Amino acid sequence: MPDHVEVMEIDELPSTSLTKVREFFAQDDCDICNSPAATLHYGAMTCGSCKVFFLRTSMAKRVFLCDKGGRCEYPRDRCRACRFQKCLKMGMNPEAVGRRKQLIASAKENEEDQLPDLSIVPYFTEKSAARSRSYHLEAKKFDNPTKIVSHLLGIERFCDNEDTGKYSSYENFDFTLDVDLSEALQFPGKICRRTPIGFSSGLQICAKDPSSLFRQLYCRLTLHMLDWVVSLDEIWMMSEKDRVRLISRQAANCVVLTMAYNTYRFDASGVLFCHGFQLEKTLGDSPEFVFITADLKRAIIANDFSTVMVDFAHSQLLSVFREIHLSPEEYVLLKCISFFTTVGHLSDEATEIVRNARRRYEYLLAKHIEEERPNFSPTARAIRVMKILGLLPKIMKMAIFDDQYLAKMAALDLQGMRGRITRDFHLSD
Incomplete structure (x- = not known):
């Protein structure tokens, strides 16, 4: 335990077994056949067998027919047509097959040429661009990506809101979980105040009531994510149903990447939360506590969940950030790519938009x-x-664990985390 701390015990935080949660990071189930030990392939978490099936089917451009008119349930019904359709439904992209090998091969063939274009088809066809007249970053402007990246960096600064000044106390911090996601997309500020996010600043006490601490930090990070996501033109090209479904499923990717990048940016020992708080490993045999340093420079949320998150973030994400010296520009682009990755259960139109955006x-x-x-x-x-793209499955894995933990808190109303916004993000199908 750090010296000179005030200790506030949080009894209600769910206890977890470190062995069990570490096993979670060791394997995932296949999105297609539910087999264990799946990893990210072509846009979905799949086992080796389903990866090979999708690879061969896509490369051979084979067409399978279902004897039951597409009404099979794979894997119960061993139907190759329905298996391939489930691959597509879960977000697997035939255009991604062989893309990385082609990229390296093309680069080696001609060292004097520029980096090969990663696309296979134009990013937005006339049909898809016509869906939204508000869309203003069209393919014809791709010859000058500097302005686009600068725009994305500006959005990140807006979400951080650090320019408004740093405060030592937010005792009147207004926040609520009782906002539907569809309403929050129209009015993100209903969730809470746009305080400075406080990744690099000293501790900013959110309120006198420590029992509401976790809810307040959750609300501020959620507002940061929503302010960012509503700035993406692509989501407004979708129907409201697809937009809500996409954001509810991909929000955790954005949140954990934001936390991990700022942890790297400010060289923190744990994982930076917001308002000066950070997740750190459980200290010795301590139960679940929040430690607040006496000089109000640092706060620690320590429990089994934070221990696993810190271990995984530093070993799997931050180690790569440091190795390649990830730049702010690369971070904001990675964030966009992560958001538009491996999403199933969308309409055909929305699926096309997501793939084009990726x-x-x-x-x-x-x-x-x-x-x-x-x-x-x-x-x-x-x-x-x-x-950089190799970080995607690691971001997804960290996001799944984070989402499952928050779903448990919302379902059991731990720390008062049950609300309409947590329902839409963590408990809805």
Whole structure:
């Protein structure tokens, strides 16, 4: 335990077994056949068998027919047509097959050429662009990604809201969980005040009542995520149903990546939360506590959940950030790519928008690296792109664990976490 601390015990936080949660990070079930030990392949968490099936079917452009007219339930019904359709439904992308190998091969063939375009088709066809006249970052503007990246960095600064000044106390911090996600997308500020996010600042006490601490921190991070996501033009090209479903499923990716990147940015020992708080490993045999340093410079949320999150973030994400010296520009593009990755159960129109957006931001990442590192060979640039994209399954895994923990808190109303917004994010199908 750190010296000179005030200790506030939080009895209601759910206790977890470190062995069990570490086992969670060791494997996932396949989205297609429910087999264990799945990893990210072509946009979904799949086992090796389903990966190979999708790879061969996509490369051979085979067409299977279902004897029951597409009414099978794979894997109970061993139907190849319905198996492939389930692959597509869960977000697997045929256009991603062989993309990375082609990228390296093309770069090696001609070291003097620029980094090959990651896209296979134009990012937004005339049909998809016509869905929203508000869409203003069209493919014709891709020749100057600098302005787009600068725009994304500006959005991140707006979400942080650090320019409004730093405060030592938010005793009148207004917040609520009783806002539907659809309403929050129209009026994000209903969730809470846009205080400075406080990743780098000293501790900012949110209220006199420590029992509401977790809810307040959750609300501020949720507002940060919503302010960011509503700035993406692509989500407004979708129907409201698809928009809500996409955001509810992908929000955790954005939140954990934001926390991890700012932890790297400010070289914190735990994982930065907001308002000066951070997750840290459980200290010795301590139960679940919040430690607040006497000089109000640091606060620690310590429990089994935070221990596993810190271990995973530092070993799997921050180690790569440090190795490649991830830049702010690469971070905001990775955040966009992560948001538009592996989402099933959307309409065909929304699925097309998500896939196009994923290719678009991958392209912008490649172009940014090409412009910012002119001394790199095309092969070196391609490898850097792949290292950054290789972070996606790790972000997803950390996000799934975070989402499951918060779902438990919301379902059991631990720390008062039951509300309409937590229901929509963590408990809805």
